[in-house]
Amino acid sequence: MDAIVIKNVTKRFKKSTIRREYTTFKSELVRWFTGKVPKSDVTSHIEALRGVDLVVPKGKTVGIIGRNGSGKSTLLKLVTGIYTPTSGTVQVNGRISALLDLGAGFHPDFSGTENIMINGIILGMSRSQVKDRMQEIIDFSELGDFIDEPVRTYSSGMFMRLAFSIATHVDPDILIVDEILAVGDEHFGRKSRAKMEEFKKSGRTILLVTHDLGTVQNWCDSAAWLDGGKVRLFGSPDEVVAQYRQAVALAEASGRPLIPSAISADGGALPSTTATPQPIGGPSPANGRRMGDYRVEIHQVRLLGRGGEPSALFDTEGAFEVAIDFVAREAVEGVGFRCSLVRADGTIVYTTSTFAEAVPLPSPLPDRGTIRFCVDRLGFTQGSYYVDVSVETAAGMVCDSHHGLYPFSVRSTGGDGGIARPPHRWQFDAVARARAAAS
Amino acid sequence: MIRNLRELYRYRALLWNLTQRELKARYRGSILGFMWTFLNPTLQMVVYWVFFSVLTKQAIPNFPYFMFIGLLPWICFSSSLLSGTSSISDRRDLLTKVRFPAQVLPATVIASNLANYILSLPLMVGLGLVLGVAPTWHAVFFPLILAVQLLLTLALVYFFSALNVTFRDLQHILGNVVTLWFFLTPIGYSVTQVPESYREGLLLGNPFAAIVSSYQAIFYRHESPDPKPLLIVAAGALCLLWISSMIFEGRREEFAELA
Numbered sequence: 248m249d250a251i252v253i254k255n256v257t258k259r260f261k262k263s264t265i266r267r268e269y270t271t272f273k274s275e276l277v278r279w280f281t282g283k284v285p286k287s288d289v290t291s292h293i294e295a296l297r298g299v300d301l302v303v304p305k306g307k308t309v310g311i312i313g314r315n316g317s318g319k320s321t322l323l324k325l326v327t328g329i330y331t332p333t334s335g336t337v338q339v340n341g342r343i344s345a346l347l348d349l350g351a352g353f354h355p356d357f358s359g360t361e362n363i364m365i366n367g368i369i370l371g372m373s374r375s376q377v378k379d380r381m382q383e384i385i386d387f388s389e390l391g392d393f394i395d396e397p398v399r400t401y402s403s404g405m406f407m408r409l410a411f412s413i414a415t416h417v418d419p420d421i422l423i424v425d426e427i428l429a430v431g432d433e434h435f436g437r438k439s440r441a442k443m444e445e446f447k448k449s450g451r452t453i454l455l456v457t458h459d460l461g462t463v464q465n466w467c468d469s470a471a472w473l474d475g476g477k478v479r480l481f482g483s484p485d486e487v488v489a490q491y492r493q494a495v496a497l498a499e500a501s502g503r504p505l506i507p508s509a510i511s512a513d514g515g516a517l518p519s520t521t522a523t524p525q526p527i528g529g530p531s532p533a534n535g536r537r538m539g540d541y542r543v544e545i546h547q548v549r550l551l552g553r554g555g556e557p558s559a560l561f562d563t564e565g566a567f568e569v570a571i572d573f574v575a576r577e578a579v580e581g582v583g584f585r586c587s588l589v590r591a592d593g594t595i596v597y598t599t600s601t602f603a604e605a606v607p608l609p610s611p612l613p614d615r616g617t618i619r620f621c622v623d624r625l626g627f628t629q630g631s632y633y634v635d636v637s638v639e640t641a642a643g644m645v646c647d648s649h650h651g652l653y654p655f656s657v658r659s660t661g662g663d664g665g666i667a668r669p670p671h672r673w674q675f676d677a678v679a680r681a682r683a684a685a686s
Numbered sequence: 687m688i689r690n691l692r693e694l695y696r697y698r699a700l701l702w703n704l705t706q707r708e709l710k711a712r713y714r715g716s717i718l719g720f721m722w723t724f725l726n727p728t729l730q731m732v733v734y735w736v737f738f739s740v741l742t743k744q745a746i747p748n749f750p751y752f753m754f755i756g757l758l759p760w761i762c763f764s765s766s767l768l769s770g771t772s773s774i775s776d777r778r779d780l781l782t783k784v785r786f787p788a789q790v791l792p793a794t795v796i797a798s799n800l801a802n803y804i805l806s807l808p809l810m811v812g813l814g815l816v817l818g819v820a821p822t823w824h825a826v827f828f829p830l831i832l833a834v835q836l837l838l839t840l841a842l843v844y845f846f847s848a849l850n851v852t853f854r855d856l857q858h859i860l861g862n863v864v865t866l867w868f869f870l871t872p873i874g875y876s877v878t879q880v881p882e883s884y885r886e887g888l889l890l891g892n893p894f895a896a897i898v899s900s901y902q903a904i905f906y907r908h909e910s911p912d913p914k915p916l917l918i919v920a921a922g923a924l925c926l927l928w929i930s931s932m933i934f935e936g937r938r939e940e941f942a943e944l945a
Contacts, residue, residue, distance in 0.1 A: 260943060324942070328785040331939045348783045354707060356714055365707060367702045369784055 248340055248423050250452035251303040251326055256335035257476075258296040258321055283615055295321040297476035298335070305340070310463035310484060313473035319456045321426055322473065323347060326454065341420025341452070344370055348425070354397035359390055359409055366410075370417045380416050387442075388412040389435070405429055415442050421452045440662040441599060446537055460488045460595075485536075493538050493645075498595055500644045528574065530652055539647040542579050543612060543638045547572040548653050550634065563659045563668050569620040571636055573647075578611035581641040588619045591631035591654075596666055602641060625666050629659035687931040690789055690844075697787045701794060708798040723802050724809050731757055738874040746876060748817045748906075754810045755905045756873030756898040759832075762803035763839055763894060764864045768842035768942040770795040771850050774856045774941055788941050792843045800836065814905070824904040827911055829842045831900045834916055838893055845930035848937045871895050876902070891915065893919040 294319045303309045309318050324330045325337050327345045352369055353362045363384055367377035387395050388408045393401065398409070415422065422443075431439055438518065443466075446453060457463060463470050463484045470487040472480040474494075480487050528546040530537055552558035552569040561567050569586055583606070587598035601618075603606055608618075632655055637648035659668070694701065700820060713719045714759050731753050746752050773791040780786045850856045870892055872880065877899050880888055889895050896919045900911035 273815055326784075327781060329942045343785075350783050352786075354711065357707065361707070365700075365703050367787060368703055369780075374699055374703070462815045661821065 248305055249302050249342055250305045250307075251301070252336075252338040252340075252345055253299055253301040253322075253326070253453065254326060254336045254338075256296055256299045256322075256332045256337060257294065258297060258318075258325060258331045260293040261582075267457040295628055296325075296332075299473070299476070301471055301478055301481065303452060303454060305452055306447075306450040307468040308447055308455065308466060309465035311454070311456045311473055312458070312460065312463055312470060312488065313479075314495070318476045319473050320347070322458060323423055327423060339421065342418070343421045343423060344414045344417050344419030345423040346414045346425065347423070351407070353398050353409075356397050358397055359388070359394035359401075360385070362409065363413055367412045367417055370413070370419075372417050374468075378430055378593070384412045384416045387416065387438075403434070404432060408435055411439055411442075415439075415446070419451070422446060422455065423454045425534045426454045426458065442443060460492070464488055474517070482606055487537055489536075496643075496645060500642060505603040526647065527576070529647070530649065536650045537648065539638070539645045541647055542577040543573055543575045543582055545571055545636060545638060545647045546574050547648055548634065548636055548649060550653060550655050559655045561627075561655060561657050563627060563629070563657055564624055567622040567625040569634055569636065569653075570617055572614070572617045573612070573638060575612045575614055578619060579640060580610050581648065582610070582612055582638055582640065582646065583608060584618050585637045585639060587635040587637075588627070589633050589635055590666065591633065594631070594666065596627060598635075600639075624670070625657065626670070628663060628665055628668055629656045629657055631656050687928045690931045690935065691866045693787060694789055694793055697790050700787070700788050701797060704790065704794040705797040705801065708794055709801060712798070720847075723805050727754070727758055727761055727806055728809070730761070734874050748814075748819055751814045751817050751819055752902070752906055753811070753874055755901050756871070757805055758803055758810055759835055759898065759901060760871065760873055760894070762799045762870065763835060764868070766799040766839045766856070767798045767842055767846070768860060768864060769799075770839075771846040771860055773843075774847045775851050775854065775857075788938055792847045793840070794837055795861055796836070796843060803848070810905075812914035814901065819906070821905065822908045824908050824910060827900070827904045831897060831904070831911065831916065834920045834923065835894075835897050837927060838897070839921060841930050844934045845926065848930065848934045851937065851941055867894070868890070871898055872902075873898055889915045889920065 250601060299318070299322060301322075311322065312318050312660070321330065324347070325332055326339060328337075328339075328348065329347075331485070352366055354365065357365075360381065364374070364377050364679050368374065372380075388394070388405075388411075390405060390408060393405060398406065401409070411431070424443075445455065455462070455467065455565070465485045469482060470484040471478050473485050474492050480490055526539075526541045526544050526633055529544055549557055549563075549570040549572075550559065552561055553566050556686055557570070571584060571586075573584075575582075583599070583601035585600040585602075588596045590596055634653040634655065635648070635650050636653075638646040639648075640646065713722050716722060718725065718935055731750060734753055734757065735750055739751070770792045773795050774781070774788060777791055780791075780797050781788060812819065846860065870888070871894050872888070877889065877895070879883060896915035898914075903909050903911040920928065
């Protein structure tokens, strides 16, 4: 059975509630006397969702991505039952626990313990159930003595700890999280991720809204891209994220104003990427690690060591070269290359481009060619790295970009560490003074 | 209406907890704390006592006791009405962030005011004993009158709280109406002092006048309350509760968007 089934859901808000937040006595009087209905009352609606279909299978983790104002939070509020759909149906099978906002329903003057009780009951537990879990929740939140202090004295991180602890300990079948984990510190962030992992393993459903695309790729079983009030793409996280990134890049490059989608007539959808040109050669773009319009393609990237030999293992003190073979399918003006050296954990050790260093290149490029990024002494410490390369125009339009495709390792001689080994030497200056004289 | 009340029953644990929290929050941070439950009506009574007996030369024996009988239910009723009206529009944090049964909010206000009323009753009885008025068997009618009062309060609060979400002026208008209402209700004076020609109209037109004079009948005059006005009020309140439940249910979906 599916945990959440959303069928052709639309949600409309009255615009007047946004423009003049409340109906006032004065405005009502004016309306009666003039007998006129203000224009905004009849016509203007905000369409936050325009026909959303989404099925979240039981036990799966689904990430929702999309621009600000694309309807993500509205969708979550419909799923949790805070809003009711204007049309269409939302079917939820199982008990929901939602973390939509920090400390929703917390009473500032009450202690953490008292708030756990009230929030637990709001989330659908009985008093005795909350009492049974009270200690567990307090332990997980790691608030210590603060649990007896009024929550108005809490920092935002402590708020989040309490809210997260309650929401994950009420035994929900479906957990809904709206961009909140970012608040916790390193330690609690790890802990809450572990808790979510435990949730996944125990076969529960998680619905996640986030702008952290890495989280979606690493975490979710599938992803939904919400755009212009509709689900634009539903599928594997890698693919959805790649398409989303590309559409945003296209929109930025074309200079389109990125207005919130709900208030524009066409839903303000991002430019289409469906007519994506396919590259002729080079690695497959299917896994989301390659994208661009392929007017200039990178067909091959070779990592070369000493003497120009292809290699995947380099010495700290050795030479390093990235050879990029390109094919220009169109005569594109002002094209340059970018090369980034990235550590396996995502830290960019160095990134540069032909633009940044004003490297003279022919414009337009010849049909075929090779550009080399040559390093005489690599200087990286021992570890795993990869190379990212791209071809782009001066305006930032990406012609071809290869991300995470070319790994290499660095071996080092000594027990040094860190990221880079700058050229260095040790020097010792002896102090020419006898120890006895000092004492 | 039945659905509304049933749902209220389903969320009774929440209602109970929120009421507790409301009662605790009310006096949290004040030095006298819970004593204010007794001090507030007493001080208010003293003010009115001075006003009514000294300035208007009232001739009601045991006036403080008489005054208390009407004043306590009035405080319960009027503060329920005033804070109940804004109870939904004030709690947007709850309604927009979690799925929350909206009808619990006005009910919480009423429940906590009711608790205050019940808790201050010993004060009234004690005052009566000091002044030499002991309660008689007529007090058995008390739950009945209280039920009518609650029915009326619930009906009005549901009605106003649902409307106040879109029409915020209501809470300010009501504040003034309630002040006027107090003086139109025989709390500081007796119904018998009202000219005969107006009396019927007052008792029928002002539902709370019927309730207060029933309280006065059982506690002060030691007689059975006049059933006719009480029944009319009960029937009217039931009708109103039915209507306001419908309005409440109908508007409920908008609460999260407008609150």
